[in-house]
Amino acid sequence: MxxxxxxxxxxxxxxxxxxxxxxxxxxxxxxxxxxxxxSGCHDCHTPGFAANGGEAPEAAWLVGDxxxxxxxxxxxxxxxxxxxxxxxxxxxxxxFAKAMKARPPMPYWALNRMSDADLGAIWLAVxxxxxxxxxxxxxxxxxxxxxxxxxxxxxPPQVVKAAR
Numbered sequence: 826m827x828x829x830x831x832x833x834x835x836x837x838x839x840x841x842x843x844x845x846x847x848x849x850x851x852x853x854x855x856x857x858x859x860x861x862x863x864s865g866c867h868d869c870h871t872p873g874f875a876a877n878g879g880e881a882p883e884a885a886w887l888v889g890d891x892x893x894x895x896x897x898x899x900x901x902x903x904x905x906x907x908x909x910x911x912x913x914x915x916x917x918x919x920x921f922a923k924a925m926k927a928r929p930p931m932p933y934w935a936l937n938r939m940s941d942a943d944l945g946a947i948w949l950a951v952x953x954x955x956x957x958x959x960x961x962x963x964x965x966x967x968x969x970x971x972x973x974x975x976x977x978x979x980x981p982p983q984v985v986k987a988a989r
Contacts, residue, residue, distance in 0.1 A: 850949060857950025860943055861887070864935065869894075869903040887951060888958030893971045896978035898928040900965040905958045910951040918948045928964065929978065 861867060867874040867881065872890045874881045889905035910918060922944050927933040939947075965971055 853946045854949045854953050856943075857946035857948070860947055861950060865932075866906070866947075869930070870906050883954070884957065886954060889961035891962065891973050893962070893965075893973060893975035894930050894978070895971055895975040896929055897967060897980050899967045899969065900971040900975060901928045901931070902961040902964065904961050906951055907954055907957050908960060910948055911956045913948075915945060915948050919944050930976075 862879075867879070867886065869875075870887045870889060871881045871885055872888065872892070873885070887906040889908075890903045893900040893902050913921065919941055922936050922939065925933050925936060936944075962973075
């Protein structure tokens, strides 16, 4: 038993020394980058991304935006993910992503349903970009007029329940 444990530890150390662990992290970072594109994170969290047909310099990726989203909930601004995720451990990020509830237009339900593996890959990808940018503006409550540019959502239509 002791011999098997020593051999296992030696094999793990040899794998780490030879770059196997590094190669796996690199593959996960690449996967995370792809998930960020496919899930639409850049659409809001990278300035000008959607307006430029899905193109933005990597230096601008996920730094949040000054463009607000205004509706009956008030005004929200896309968070600077590079600051937020670089201040979180992997475990903190997983717990946050699984439990977060956000105001529109953030599709938090999609993030809540992601697997730990996908969320871990996103965390690695964003952390690899490093900290950049400034925090997003604070959200504004309903009735407070935003000062900068916003996308305005009309109030939702009234749902009339049929009488039974």
